[in-house]
Amino acid sequence: MQAAVAGFALGFSMILAIGAQNAFVLRQGLMRAHVLPVCLICAVSDAVLITAGVAGFGVLTEAVPGLEPAMRLFGAAFLAWYGARSLRSAWRGGAAMGAGKAALSLRGAVLTCLAFTWLNPHVYLDTVMLLGAISSQYAQPALFGLGAVTSSFVFFFLLGYGARALAPVFARPRAWQLLDLGMAVVMWTLATKLILGGMDSLIASFPLFERLFVV
Template identity: 50%
Template sequence: MTSALAGLGLGLSLIIAIGAQNLFVLRQGLRRQHTLAVALVCMSSDAALIIAGVAGIGLVLTQLPWLITAVRWAGALFLVGYGILAARRAWRGEDAGVAEVERSYRPTARAGAPATTTRTAPQTRRAVILSCLALTWLNPHVYLDTVFLLGSIANTHGDDRWWFAVGAVAGSVLWFTALAYGARLLAPLLRSPAAWRALDAVIAVVMVALGVSLVWPA
């Protein structure tokens, strides 16, 4: 039990931070689009990485520094590209988020009502899952934190290291469930195009900053 609680605490401390993955989950939760799929992708990815770290895969990866470098540059390019798209949405006000929030309050829209924002087609489940996978697996920090750090600490618990892993996985499940489905509590604050443009602006700044930080200085 002690090892499981330690894993839970460390897992939550590593996950609960403003990052690309969390912002993506938050945004999908607010839009109520493919929320379950996104949460499951994040949980299963975390579980796989935690198990790999506890199993000692991190020690193997330390012998392949070129792999981390390749992931760093791929992740940087993806994050900057995603940030640019978010900045474009913020600048032009193109988002279906307001429509999604409005539908949660008014299921039947009044015929002939003027549009409050320029609406875009909802993303397909496949596109959302691929974006979520990229934000998760192309982030080198996830290997440094989840595989190397968490795996190293887990192995200090000896035979109880797998209980530590269970706690860490439980922390991931709790966090992503709360983030994905708790995001809708913010819906009343995001019923205007201006609010969504502000959110996308924040996402753009964070994504680009994270992308640049991955390779500068390289």
């Protein structure tokens, strides 16, 4: 039980910070649009990645040079696009209160959620690499992984369905504008960090790049 509790506590604390995926789940919860499939996708995806990490698949990024920085840059492109989309929604003002609620179909919400989950390299670093490495320190790593998986289900469903408690606040179009603006800032900030980190990792991954760009 100690391993399971430790896995739950660490897993919950790692996904608690506001990020692209969490912001999207929060927005879907506020709009009450496709909340169940979105929460399921996030939680099940985490479960798959955590299981892979506990099973020892975290060596993949070490075995394939350039994979991790390439994932960073690809994810940054998606975050930059979604940030622009959020900024456009904020500029239009209150769009999320009307037609914006139907802007994403079930298919669109699912694809967007999958992109936020599987194109974010931090997800792999946190779940596959970090949780996988820490689980090896316990006599029963499977219980540690089970605790971490449970924390993902608890967190995402609390975030998705708990967002309804904020509905009175978002009864005003201005609140939606601020939310969309905040999401744009979060997306672009993460994209910038991914690009900068990706370039550094890419240079370090290949000796030729390192000789060319590092004095």
